[in-house]
Amino acid sequence: MNERLPKAKHPPNRLACLPYGVGHDDEGVCLEVQLGPYRILLDCGLGDLSHLIDQTQTPVDAVFCSHAHRDHARGLKSLHEAFPNLPIYASQVTKHLLPLNWPQKNPPKTSNFCQGLSWEKPLELFDDLTVQLFPSGHLPGAASILLSYRTSQRTYKLLYTGDFSLSNLQLVEGLSIEALRGLSPDILIIEGSYGTIRHSHRRQQEKQLMQRIHECLTHGYSIVLPVPTLGLGQEILKLLRSHHQFTGRELDIWVDGEVANACDRYLDLLSEFPLSVQNFAKHQPLFWDERICPRLRRLTPQQRGKIGQNSCIVLTDDLTTLYDEGYLLSGLWVILFPASPNEGQTLESPEIMSLMERVSIHSESYVLAEHSDGRNTTQLIHNLRPQHIIFVHGSTINLRDLTNLEELQNRYQLHLPSPGTLVELPIGDKFIQPEAPSSGVYEGELNDLETNITLTFPHTIVNDPHWRYFADTGLLEARWQGDELVLRGISQRELLNQSKTDQIFNDLDCCLTCCHYRGQRCWNSQSPLYGFKVTQEGYCPVFKPLPKPEDE
Numbered sequence: 001m002n003e004r005l006p007k008a009k010h011p012p013n014r015l016a017c018l019p020y021g022v023g024h025d026d027e028g029v030c031l032e033v034q035l036g037p038y039r040i041l042l043d044c045g046l047g048d049l050s051h052l053i054d055q056t057q058t059p060v061d062a063v064f065c066s067h068a069h070r071d072h073a074r075g076l077k078s079l080h081e082a083f084p085n086l087p088i089y090a091s092q093v094t095k096h097l098l099p100l101n102w103p104q105k106n107p108p109k110t111s112n113f114c115q116g117l118s119w120e121k122p123l124e125l126f127d128d129l130t131v132q133l134f135p136s137g138h139l140p141g142a143a144s145i146l147l148s149y150r151t152s153q154r155t156y157k158l159l160y161t162g163d164f165s166l167s168n169l170q171l172v173e174g175l176s177i178e179a180l181r182g183l184s185p186d187i188l189i190i191e192g193s194y195g196t197i198r199h200s201h202r203r204q205q206e207k208q209l210m211q212r213i214h215e216c217l218t219h220g221y222s223i224v225l226p227v228p229t230l231g232l233g234q235e236i237l238k239l240l241r242s243h244h245q246f247t248g249r250e251l252d253i254w255v256d257g258e259v260a261n262a263c264d265r266y267l268d269l270l271s272e273f274p275l276s277v278q279n280f281a282k283h284q285p286l287f288w289d290e291r292i293c294p295r296l297r298r299l300t301p302q303q304r305g306k307i308g309q310n311s312c313i314v315l316t317d318d319l320t321t322l323y324d325e326g327y328l329l330s331g332l333w334v335i336l337f338p339a340s341p342n343e344g345q346t347l348e349s350p351e352i353m354s355l356m357e358r359v360s361i362h363s364e365s366y367v368l369a370e371h372s373d374g375r376n377t378t379q380l381i382h383n384l385r386p387q388h389i390i391f392v393h394g395s396t397i398n399l400r401d402l403t404n405l406e407e408l409q410n411r412y413q414l415h416l417p418s419p420g421t422l423v424e425l426p427i428g429d430k431f432i433q434p435e436a437p438s439s440g441v442y443e444g445e446l447n448d449l450e451t452n453i454t455l456t457f458p459h460t461i462v463n464d465p466h467w468r469y470f471a472d473t474g475l476l477e478a479r480w481q482g483d484e485l486v487l488r489g490i491s492q493r494e495l496l497n498q499s500k501t502d503q504i505f506n507d508l509d510c511c512l513t514c515c516h517y518r519g520q521r522c523w524n525s526q527s528p529l530y531g532f533k534v535t536q537e538g539y540c541p542v543f544k545p546l547p548k549p550e551d552e
Contacts, residue, residue: 015424028045163370400416
């Protein structure tokens, strides 16, 4: 692994990036960067590798995988099988998590096709090209990749963040700005999954999710959490095992599908986790514990019939099979989906969307962000101060919102690439003012009529990619933000969830079914909640049910 590779023979006159996939929707991330004579592939999350492997010679000099999620790694096995001598590198943890991307019935022909690298230790790929990996948060083993290319005139630096998070998660510490401060890369390739969206503090997100799960269980509902194989599910399990609302609670937590296998991989790598996680595991098992409540168990085919008999929690990466086999048809269930980086959407596959149309199970979404929001993304950029910024990994809407930020336009050369289009990256001593993208600002008119108010905008507003989400149902919500009036479109999912929420609490003794509940407030003068805004599922000792039709 430490031996230098033979000298590559490519044109020595280019600093550029050729994207094969930039992470729009389910596209996957795969970027070829060209540094002088060298061609380096950053990630290989493509499902179709025809552009890479339909060649007689090795397409690049080396491959680096930022982390083990499918949208960054799923093509590595096919790439290795097409070019067995092509060197593939990742962090030590990522190397051991990568096999989760391929079923056991079809594992890579060579289990050790990926070489593991140590954190921050420079590796000389060639005499004039070195690489370093820095922890980037987001997922155990996730790395930011620094490439340094030396010429007789100067050293050029390119930093690829991969997916990153500045916030500390349950099982991985956030990216350290201090560790990267002073690198001053010429080129920064950065993910922008959340665009300019801002989130509450990570601990607040965790608190809200745990509170919602607690409320559902208290009302006798079981919960199913569809999660990816790797990352989010293990984060939630750690939360459930350590949060004060669940410690010691008589509750079964079942883990289904490949999520359970990912838990086993985590246990094998426990020494690589933060000290807080290692200390937790010294006092009780991180996963798989039937002694200490809440009990955490693997959901085997023999035990599937047990779920739903009592309130429980199920984590699965295969919701469709769980439903098709009938295990979600008995008992009361709530499905909690992770919210997508696209505001108002959830991470649901077409199969799950089809399933949700067939069932009456109540579903909600929650935010437990694994990526940095807009505020932290711009904070990292300003600390690194690159000349070129290439935004990848996110919807075109969110990435365009980032390139529209004036604070970035005035300081950096911004690029929003598309697959197959070469991005030239000339490095100069002076800042070249890039052409500003469209501002996204639309001027309109306001008419105050006797019975209503109308706002009129030019029809060109419908060409903005945000319009599809804003005008989903034609219903709007307005609120004041200082002297500004903020308009928000109400989505079909929101309307559907409102009606399902009413159905869920219809037969329960709660505020929604109390005759004193009006306008989201309690109007019973005998209640300690009198005059206050209360949640629909709340309850107090002076509850009085709504009269039923036969009682009226």
